[in-house]
Amino acid sequence: MDSTEARQYLQGLLNKDLRIHTTDGRMFRGTFMCTDPDTNIVISKTHEYRQPSASQRAAAAQNSSGSSVTLDMTSRFLGLVVVPGEHIVKMEVEQFASQMRHSTAIV
Amino acid sequence: MTFNPGIDVPDELSRLSLGQDTPPRIRDAPELNNTGTIPVDITEKFKKASSALQPGEIVKDEFFTLFESVGALEIMDPKMDSGCVKPGDEFEELYDVSKPLLPEEVLGIIDQLLCHETVFTSVYVESLMMPDPTHIEEAVFVRRGDTQADAQPMLQVLRAYCLGMLKACAYVNERVKSEHYYEEEDFVTNTYNRTLLGSLSTADIRAELNDAANVVQKQREHLGGEISEALSSRLKLRDIFLSAAECPQFVAQPDLARQPWETALMLLPTIKATHGLSKQVDESFSVKLQRKLASTVPPRPIVKLSFENAFGHLDRLFKDGCELINVLSYTNSQCLQTFLRHFQAKKPQPLVYVRTLLQTFLFDAMEMLGGMSIRMIMDDDLAIVSLPASPYLDRANDDIEVLHDPRFIISQQMEAFRKRAAEPFLDIFRTFCQNRCRVRRTLCHNIERWDQLQADAEQLDLELQARAQEVNLAGQKFSPNTIPVEDDAWSLSMWTYLYKLRQMEWIVQLGFELEVYQPDELAGMYWYLSYLSKTRIEYVPRLRKTLTERVKDLRESPAQNRRNPAVERQMLRTLEWIRLSLLDAVVTWGLSEALASLYTACSRLELLTPPPRPYSNDELRYELRMKPFAKIETPGPISFEQFAAHTSQQGVSTEELLLEASKAMTDAKKACESMSKMTPEESFSVGSHDRWLASIKNTLKSCIATGLAIATVQKAMREDTRGGKLKLTVEVPTPDKTYHEWWIVPKIAPEST
Structure with a gap:
């Protein structure tokens, strides 16, 4: 991928909602604003999502009678954040299911 | 009261009072498993694309500025990211809110809550508030599992106290937000998107406080007199605070409005005296709880005040609140202004909550003081x-x-x-x-x-x-x-x-x-003040002569021709007002004239030397000082040359200058003395006479101190035979070290040998 193509691709992602998973297991969902060669990513209006902790899981398992439990991820609002490239393990872009049927432009 | 910005409120207030724009309520986090959107993995492609960028090149939205990005929180940086969990550390705070507590510990936690800057680091508070309880029975420490825990008497006391406290916080927050204040500068109303028990009624919470107080009473024998006294006084205070927060409903009945404030003041000594019994439970507070708060700022360390300090705030809050109620007894508009000026000039200034409460009293619902x-x-x-x-x-x-x-x-x-x-x-x-x-x-x-x-x-x-x-x-x-x-x-x-x-x-x-102003600018600024007050002296008496004659006419006219006695009363009141403002203007003029001359003399005698200012000069600084007055037509602006001439008084010898200063000071002193003998009615200070009188007495002290300073310089000049610099030390005190903040009287003393 040459730099022009790369730039075009990244520009196409601007203002789209990204889900960024970090090394510590959290996920951040926000609007893509900016990136650089080290894949540091700035996203705005960010919410943080966290998997239930071990103790929460244990408590839920104890309280439930069935064989499986469903726990929601806990979330909170953080606003504008920068996720350093070195901590990113996975990135996803949110696409509308309705639009995906017609185009696969981004992926 | 909500203002319509730009219509009811001056621009300055509406623009700067950031509190008026209620921050947009944060949307709840979007549902992740929404079928309408599908996440598509782009990790590889994105990384490849970004690494293909030139070094230093960035891709950004055109409306996004790098300046903005400076405010972004850096994820995984422990100083910036409150959600960052260090390896081997637990995310959750593992403190058990259901464990039994000793009465001393409950007392300790209660007093710690008083000392902490934020209540959001308390594990107990967190467990009451999250998730937001919709009903009073939901607001318990343990919502699932061990339901017996909350029935323990001590936890019941702590729970009631916390509920009362959170409701009080909610009241204060709402009050402050509904009036003019400056976010960050005065108060931070940020609640991290928590509602502070918004769905629970005050009546329910008061019932809990009442129940808890009964529990303490029942356990009195078991607990011992002192500790049950300590606990019940704290519960009582919470209850009273809720009444105090609701006092604006009695805006027309000052006695009822004052009641809770006075009752609270009577409770405070017990609270202070029993603090020694408490045992702190530091582990019931944790910075980790910030991980759960919606926060666009980096994590903060726990800020704790000393108990004395925190108690001092509480004590001041209720004292100021008590005094504030006096504003409701309206006498006339001038008395009201005197009250406002002196109440707000208190050092330290009343807390923001009290100040916003004052605004509510003054302006609520476009009526002043609840009915005018x-x-x-x-x-x-x-x-x-x-x-x-x-x-x-x-x-x-x-x-x-x-x-x-x-x-x-x-x-x-x-x-x-x-x-x-x-x-x-x-x-x-x-x-x-x-x-x-x-x-x-x-x-x-x-x-x-x-x-x-x-x-x-x-x-x-x-x-x-x-x-x-x-x-x-x-x-x-x-x-x-x-x-x-x-x-x-x-x-x-x-x-x-x-x-x-x-x-x-x-x-x-x-x-x-x-x-x-810097010390070397005081001469000039006091001169300008004397110029303003002199203008006022010349202007005030315009009405006096005609009024005096009319009052005389009225009195001499035969009884049947006399008009309504109310007319005479009104004219006499105006005469009293003229007398007061003349005396006030004379004090201001005399003392500022004296200080201006004294400071000029000091700088001539080289007792005060200006600091080196390589990048500024007197004229530029003067322009800056006069900026607020530049656009005023009358009294018109004074040119720098005129100002410099008035300040330096070149044609007058230093001896004469000090003599003039001494005379002006004597005039001010006499005026002050007559003022200090005035009744509350004469001085238009009904409802705040003590404070007004204290301010006059302090001005009088400033006059005397100025006189002493002048005399010291005069004496040193007379005794000086060998010429050269006088053996005097001049210290310009900071406003808090003076008798009156408006009168910076230099401390002049013979140089110790």
Whole structure:
């Protein structure tokens, strides 16, 4: 991928909602604003999502009678954040299911 | 009260009072498993693309600035990211809120809650609030599992206390947010998107507090007298605070409004005395809880005040609250202003909550003090200052319906004036409710509007005079409760001008209080203050002569011809007001003149040397100091040359200068002494006389100190035989080290050998 193509691709992602998973297991969902060669990513209006902790899981398992439990991820609002490239393990872009049927432009 | 920005509120206040824009409520986090959107993995492609960028190149949205990005929180940086969990650390705070507590520990936690800057780090508070309880029975420490835990007496006490505290916080937050205040500068209303028990009723919470108090009573024998006393006084305080927060409902019944504040003050000594019994439970507070707060700022360490300090705040809160209720007993508009000025000048200034409560009392629902219209207050003020018993203010004029009747026109024109003047006038009240720096800043904006108002007032004065003459010519009569205004009386413009002058003086005086001026600038700024107050002295007596004659006429006229005694009372009141403001102006003039001369003498004798200022000069600095007054037409701006000449007084010898200073100081002192003998009515300080008198006494002390300083310099000059620099030390104190913040009297002493 040459730099022009790369730039075009990244520009196409601007203002789209990204889900960024970090090394510590959290996920951040926000609007893509900016990136650089080290894949540091700035996203705005960010919410943080966290998997239930071990103790929460244990408590839920104890309280439930069935064989499986469903726990929601806990979330909170953080606003504008920068996720350093070195901590990113996975990135996803949110696409509308309705639009995906017609185009696969981004992926 | 909600203002309509730009209409009801001066621009300055509405623009800067960030609290008025309620922050947009944060949307709940979007549902992740929404079928409408599908996440598509782009990790590889994105990484490849970004690494193909040139070094230093960035891809960004065109409206996104790098300046903004500076405010972004860096994820995984422990200093920035409150959600960052160090390896091997637990995310959750593992403190068990259901474990039994000793009574001493409950007391400890309660007192710790008082000392902490934020309650959001308390594990107990967190467990009560999350998730937001919709019903009082949900607001328990343990919602699932061990339901017995909350039945433990000690946890019951702690729970009730926490509920009462959170509700109180909610009240305070709402009150502060509904009035003018400055976010961050005065108060932070941020609750991290938590609602502070929004769905629970105060009555329910009070019932819990009551139950808990009964539990303590029942356990009294088991707990011991002292500790049960300690716990019940704290529960009681929470209950009373809720009543205090609801006191604005009794705006028309000051005694009822004052009650909770007074009761609280009586409880405080017990709380202080029993603090020693408490045992802190530090592990029930944790910074980790911030991981769960919606926060756009980096994590903060726990800030803890000492108990003495925190208790001091509590004590001041209730004392100030008690005093604040006095504002509800309205005597007249001048007394109200005296109250405001002196209450807000307290050091330390009353807490933001008390200041916003004052605003509520003053302006709630477009009524002042719970039942007076703005017109009543304004007419009262006009009557005191320049229109005693005047036909202009006669409400009988409103009843005239004939369009060409001059009395109808007078009524119309007065209404036009009120409309123009109401906002600048009320802004004086509003302004004094702000923090001290803002008071000065807002006054600077306000005087410009008073300046414009003065031009309008002059126009209206002319028209009103013409109409008043028409009434005479037409053989019509004003109501017998009034006395006609003199032909040459510029009543409205005089009222306006006097207010403008006072505000200009306050701006300079607040400059001293807020340490705006450097020591070597004091001579010049005191000279300017003396110039302003001298203008006021020359202007105030305009009305006095005619008024005195009229009062005399009235008294000498035969009893049957006497008009309404209310007329005489009003005229006497105006005479009293004139006397007070003359004395006040004389004090200001005399003392500022004395200090200006003294500082000039000190700089001539090289006792005060200006600091090196490589990048500034006197003229530029003068321009800066005069900026608030630059646009004012009367009194017009003074050129730097004139200012420098007045300040340096080149033609006058230093001996003469000190002699003049001494004379001016004596005038000020005499005026101060007469003022200190005034009754609350005479001094227009009903409801705040103690505070007013204290301020006069402090000014008197400043006069005496100035006299001593002058004498010290004079003595040293007489005794000096060998020439050269005098053996004196001059220290310019900071405002808090003076008798009165507005009078920076230098400390001059012989150099110790």
